[in-house]
Amino acid sequence: MTAKVYVIAQFKPKAGKEQALFNTLKALEPNSYREEGCLQYTVTRQVAHPNATRNEFPIVFNEIWTNGDTWAAHCNRKEIQDFFQKEVVDADGLVEDVSVTAYTDEGEDFD
Numbered sequence: 135m136t137a138k139v140y141v142i143a144q145f146k147p148k149a150g151k152e153q154a155l156f157n158t159l160k161a162l163e164p165n166s167y168r169e170e171g172c173l174q175y176t177v178t179r180q181v182a183h184p185n186a187t188r189n190e191f192p193i194v195f196n197e198i199w200t201n202g203d204t205w206a207a208h209c210n211r212k213e214i215q216d217f218f219q220k221e222v223v224d225a226d227g228l229v230e231d232v233s234v235t236a237y238t239d240e241g242e243d244f245d
């Protein structure tokens with residue numbers, strides 16, 4: 135068991151904006167990898183495969199952080215805040231919908 139935080143950030147782009155959104159998210163990788171506590175920060179695209187189902191969120195960040203504090207610091211970085219404001223909140227942004235979920239590998243009763 136660890137204190138690691140595993141984050142899945144799923145993005146549903148606006149119609150016709152998938153490539154632009156993928157490129158915008160890809161540009162966030164280099165600086166994020168430089169952050170303290172970042173173990174993995176990889177943007178991925180959904181692919182067709184006979185063993186997989188598809189959903190409405192074709193772009194996903196797979197993130198691993200050493201703990202909740204390092205992930206919180208990442209979320210509070212200006213570059214990340216600016217991305218969410220410009221691409222998610224603003225009406226002319228690239229994102230139609232987003233889902234960010236954090237996970238742990240610790241059981242409920244871990245001491």
